Amino acid sequence: MAPITYLEAIRAALWEEMERDERVFLLGEDIGVYGGAFKVTDGFLDRFGKERVVDTTISEAGIVGAAIGAALAGLRPVAEMQFIDFIANGFNLVTNWAAKCRWRWGQSVPLVIRGPSGGYVRGGPFHSQNVEAFFFHTPGLKIVYPSTAADAKGLLLAAIRDPDPVLYFEHKYLYRRARGDVPAGSDATPIGKAATRREGDDVSVITYGATVAMALEAAEEMSREGVSVEVVDLRTLRPFDEESILATARKTGKVLVLHEDHLTGGVGAEVAARIAEKAFDHLDGPVARVAALDAPVPYAGALEDRVLPDRARVVDALRRLAAY
Numbered sequence: 001m002a003p004i005t006y007l008e009a010i011r012a013a014l015w016e017e018m019e020r021d022e023r024v025f026l027l028g029e030d031i032g033v034y035g036g037a038f039k040v041t042d043g044f045l046d047r048f049g050k051e052r053v054v055d056t057t058i059s060e061a062g063i064v065g066a067a068i069g070a071a072l073a074g075l076r077p078v079a080e081m082q083f084i085d086f087i088a089n090g091f092n093l094v095t096n097w098a099a100k101c102r103w104r105w106g107q108s109v110p111l112v113i114r115g116p117s118g119g120y121v122r123g124g125p126f127h128s129q130n131v132e133a134f135f136f137h138t139p140g141l142k143i144v145y146p147s148t149a150a151d152a153k154g155l156l157l158a159a160i161r162d163p164d165p166v167l168y169f170e171h172k173y174l175y176r177r178a179r180g181d182v183p184a185g186s187d188a189t190p191i192g193k194a195a196t197r198r199e200g201d202d203v204s205v206i207t208y209g210a211t212v213a214m215a216l217e218a219a220e221e222m223s224r225e226g227v228s229v230e231v232v233d234l235r236t237l238r239p240f241d242e243e244s245i246l247a248t249a250r251k252t253g254k255v256l257v258l259h260e261d262h263l264t265g266g267v268g269a270e271v272a273a274r275i276a277e278k279a280f281d282h283l284d285g286p287v288a289r290v291a292a293l294d295a296p297v298p299y300a301g302a303l304e305d306r307v308l309p310d311r312a313r314v315v316d317a318l319r320r321l322a323a324y
Contacts, residue, residue, distance in 0.1 A: 006178040009149040010040055010114075010170060013156035014078065016186060018048055021076060024160060027054040027063055028080030037082050038116060038175055064090035064113065068098050071111040076160055081115030084169060085129045098165040099140030108163040114156070116172035117145075118210055118260055119292075119308050123172075124299035130209070130261035130292075132237055135167055136270070142166040142191055143237040147212035149180040151235055154189025161188060171210040178213070194241035196248070200230030203321050204248040206271055207258040208234040211309060215258055218314040227322045237267050242274055249275045253284035254321045258314060263291035285324035290317050 004012070017024045025048075026041060032055040035042030045053045056063050060081060067077040081087045087094065094113065101107040119128035135141050142164060146152040152170065159166035197212060198219050205215040212233045219229035232248050234240055249255050255275055257268035272287040293307045 003179045004149055004182050005176050006146075006149045006152045006170070007038065007040060007175040009153040009182050010156060012182065013153040013160070014041070014044070015047075017157060017160045018044075018052065020186065023074065024076040024078065025052040025054065025070070026078050026080065027056050027067060029056055029058055029063075029082045031055060031080055036080065038172065041080075060086045060089035061093060064093040064098070067111050067113070068093060068109060071109045071165075072101070072107065076110050078112045078114060078160060081113065083127045084115035084117040084131055085126050087113065087115065087131060088134075091134070094135065094141070094165070094167075095138045099138050102164060103140055109165050110163050111165045112156070112159045112168055113165070114168040114170060116175070117169040118171040118173055119297045119304060120173040120210065122299065122301055122304060123297070125296035128297035128304070130169070130259070132167075132169060133261055133266050136238055136267055140164065141238060143169070144191060144235065145169045145171075145209045145237055146189075146235060147171075147174070147178070147209055147233050149178055150182050151189050151195075152178075153182050154187060155191070155235065157186060158188035158191050162191065166191070169209070173210050189235065192236045192239045192241060194244040195233045195235055196230065196244070197233050198229065198231040200228040200252065202228045202252055203254045203256060203318055204230045204232060204252045205256045205258055205314070205318070206232045206234065206245060206248065208237065208267075209260060211258050211260050214309070214311050214314060218311050218318060221311070221315055222318050222322070225319075227318065229318060240267075240271070245271060245274060246279045249279040250282040253282055254324065255283070256288045256290060256314070256317050256321060258290045258309065260292055260308060262294050263289060264294050266291055285321050288317050288321055290314055
């Protein structure tokens, strides 16, 4: 089949699961009549009807609360945050209800919360955030963040079928830029398993989301300088694939952890800590990190470029590690 975009892959996963399982339904702001802010659900209302494609009020807490109730009642809700930034309005329900129901009384909450994440689109401080670290600390949640069209579909299929709450972060910069072959049918991408996107021997980059493509570009640039860079895409942030993380660290002995979220307290800090704790004897240099500055994402393009990581910063960090 012809390659499709990351956005089309998300649409395909939702459509196929709604066709396959009548318990699956969608809810969110403007997802029905309008077809979603980014047109992910365009045409779904006509096919599946208003009982399975539910336009909600502008209340993220209400959306999350209704989805939790539906999941407890045996349905498979997929709740959309129009921009993932505003999941903050439903934080209590996600962390103190959805995440804890299995721990409280063994109750499954088969809920997916999905939403457009990330910057590089001049969206400003309220429409450009990566919020994974807010939830990374919470037991009971699963967190996935695809970087390719194939995983955009496969991880969403896995998330909808999972018996526990899954946060599915989709990068808006990738919607129409990332394109690839996506298998037809219902093959899910395993939650909790990383993917090696490029084999290498000298330095490892561990990353996820939109910065996977950035890492691959930097790795190609470094190859022209004689440095072999391995790129590992986490894909799942909670639970993350510790085995793959430690394997690449032990293989190359030098590791750069790269992500778009802020440096302080980000997912990369835990990855670096696990490597330092469990693979220290294999390291030939310090575990390095490249991430966003500890500042809100600016609206002005030149300032956004300064705050968010870019290929030049990644290449510079790789050169320093390679020479260490």
